[in-house]
Amino acid sequence: MIFSDSFTTALGGLQTNKSRSALTILGIVIGITAIILVMSVGQGAEDLILNQVRGLGSQTIIIEPGREPTGPSSFAELFTDSLKPKDVDALRKPSNVQGLKELTPMVMQVAAVTFENETVRTNVIGASELIAKILDIFPNKGSFFTDEDIRQKANVAVIGSEIKSKLFGPSEALGEKIKLKGRTFRIVGILPPKGQVALFNADDMVVVPYTTAQQYLFGINHFNTILAQAETEDMMPRVVRDIELTLRETHNIDDPDKDDFHVTTQADAAERVQTITGILTVLLVSVAAISLIVGGIGIMNIMLVSVSERTREIGLRKALGATEKDIMTQFLLEAVMLTALGGVVGIALGAAFSFLASLILSRIVALGWVFTFPIAAALLGLGVAAFVGLVFGLYPARQASLKSPMEALRYE
Amino acid sequence: MPLIDVKNIGKTYYNDRVETHALRDVSFEINEGEFVAIMGPSGSGKSTLLHILGFLDRHTNGKYRFDGKTIDDYSKEEIAHVRNKKMGFVFQSFNLLARTTVLENVKLPLLYSDVKKSMRDEIALKAIESVGLSHRISHESSQLSGGEKQRVAIARALVNKPNVIFADEPTGNLDSKSGKMVMEFIQKLNEEEGHTIILITHETYTAEHAQRIIRVLDGNIESDTKVNHRHRARDHFEK
Structure with missing residues (x-):
């Protein structure tokens, strides 16, 4: 057949x-x-x-405390306090890390922000202007706070577009005073709408100098994250290695398996x-x-x-x-x-x-x-x-x- | 050389260690072109005999040669091929495929043979014509009367031009008029086309259409006689 x-x-x-x-x-x-x-x-x-993830850019390096999470149980590692100001100082020395363009420590928490009678809960991020560069978002009104503001622990804030419209509606917000955890901040910059960039909703955040956030808002002495940028993409592996070596030195770690931090790049994250x-x-x-x-x-x-x-x-x-x-x-x-x-x-x-x-x-x-x-x-x-x-x-x-x-x- | 050569064959079934002798000791020869009726009451072993002759079943004792060869000379594939090319079957209950046209039913054996696709319709139509059902080719088998169904089955048995046609109680499910018509076609096949016919029946009248009657009783051959006064189906039909 x-x-x-x-x-x-x-x-x-x-x-x-x-x-x-x-x-x-x-x-x-x-x-x-x-x-x-x-x-x-x-x-x-x-x-x-x-x-x-790719929105972060290929030159971005993220340093987080704790070991790299390998499962749900190890995510708690992210809340350890191993990243300290002395790490930031060490990383900023060109003799330690070559090819590093910029670096900012970051702290963040969800907190209520109040203007007159309006209150919204949002992500309060303590950082430097670098975060705007990494997220590729710049104030369309006013400007970002400066390094001087960071040194001075100034009470200044840059707010996302959604926060602006929720708190102020159509009226002018630049120069107004908002309250965060009982402390008054002056709005120096307003971000344009951008939406989600990487893990951040750029519209729904308030950015203040990290020094101010650490000391006056959260009362902590460590950082949640350190963001860094390499000068070129080619230098990434070198910069990552230098960062790891430097942090091991400042943390007195000999065995890489015992690292109390981890370094992630966009490629890793992807x-x-x-x-x-x-x-x-x-x-x-x-x-x-x-x-x-x-x-x-x-x-x-x-x-x-x-x-x-x-x-x-x-x-x-x-x-x-x-x-x-x-x-x-x-x-x-x-x-x-x-x-x-x-x-x-x-x-x-x-x-x-x-x-x-x-x-x-x-x-x-x-x-x-x-x-x-x-x-x-x-x-x-x-x-x-x-x-x-x-x-x-x-x-x-x-x-x-x-x-x-x-x-x-x-x-x- | 006889077409069918049966020597001392027997068939024993074993059911729960109980032996049943369907056939005990049967011997006969049938030559090409003969029309033989195998007769006997139900349970006599005549159906078992037909199944063995048609390579549908295997005997347990003795020797059976078909066209010079025994069933053990063939592989399973070859047995299927012998059934397809050298044997035609007509069953009491017609066994046509339901919801299938007359033409497709008659073409069925051609599917399992090496006949070219382009030739099949022509061959099948010729077989249908020979049983006088050309006007029914595109009817489904369920739309036919019993007599017509059996004639389709005969056409199907013919289509590969077999050496022998086995007809197992072909008139058993038919009224007498249709039965006579079916017998007419069977007789015609034997006389005009020279087909060897082996007819199983329990009715003397039907058996007497054959040239020779082998009577089976309790698994043995009771008698093997020539029919002196054959019934001519056509005579009855013409009356």
Whole structure:
């Protein structure tokens, strides 16, 4: 029997039981839909986060206290107080770190900011003008506070556009006095709307000199982060190494494994994001894959029913000259065609749902979400669906092929 | 050399250690072109005999040569091929594929043979014509009467020009008029086309359409006689 005949025969077998065929593939459809959805949304999330991470610029170096977090339990490391002013002084010496363009320590907390009767909670960031350079956002009214303000621990603040409109509405804010933790600050600069940059919402923050924030607002002597910029991208590895060596020296650490700080670059962060989204995607896809297995078992179940229901047909075909291989091919093809069809429908549905999700995320949640259709995942999904058909169709097809023509013809 | 050469064959089933002898000791020869009826009451072993003759089942004792070879000379694939090319089957319950047209049903054995795709329609149409159903080719099998169904089954049995046609109670599910018509076609196949026919039946009247009757009882051959006064289906039909 030639293959095109087997194909036509299998197709005929499916067509005589249209509604059953449709119900049978439901499990596969759901499984493939879920996989496509997860992979598409996962890709979208990764792109979104990567864009934000890259927003920091390729010359930016982030120094954080504690060891590099490797899991949820080690995130507490970020709250250790190992980064001190003496580290900043050491890092600023060109003899310690070569090729460093600029550096600012940073402290931050969520706090209430008040103007007259209006109060909003926002991120209060103690930093220098470098943060504006790194986030690429400069006051469109007034100017950033100066290094002199930092030395003087001046009570000055630069506010994001959202804070401005919440506290002041349309009226002028520059030069007004706002209150942070009971202390009065003069607004010297107002930032234009910019939205999310990396992990910062530039519209929803108040930036004050880090010295002021440390001493008068938070009452701490350490820093949450040190931001630095290398002179060129090429110098990055060197600068990172120098920073690590310098900090180990100031912290009296010999063994790099015992570092109480970690240095991250945009490349590292991107890699980390990719790792995390990769793990999440694999996790979710494996969950979806379970439904494929369930769907496959459903196919096997229905195929077995179909085989026993069609015992007479099988017997007849064998009596008329069909070989075991012919029967096997017919039923295997039926299973594979079913699951492949399920795969195609699943891919279409998955694409539709993830497009819908991207619409919702970009319009309603207003993220810079871009719909991506994972072609590789679609091909993989189709392959997996056909494979499921092959695996779960094998047993029923074998059962069918082994039927004796005489038993099969007797069967009522 | 006889087409069918049966020597002392027996068939024993084992069910829960209980032996059942469906066939005990059966011997006969059938030559090419013969029309033989195998007769016997139900349970006599005649169906078992037909299954063995048609390579649908294996005997447990003795020797059966079809066209000079035994079933053990063939691989599974070759057995399927022999069934396809050298044997045709007509069953009591027609066994047509449901929701499938007459043409597709008749073409079925051609699917499993090496006949070229382009030739199949022509061959099948010729077979359908020979049973007088050319006007029904695109009807689904369920739309046909019992007699028509059996004629489709005969056309299907013919389509690969087999050496022998096995007919298992072909009139068993038919009214007498349709039954006679079916017997007419079977007789015609034997006389005009020279097909070897082996007919299984429990009715003496039907059996007497053949040239020779082998009577089976309790797994043994009771008698093997020539039919002196053959019924001519066509005679009855013309009356």
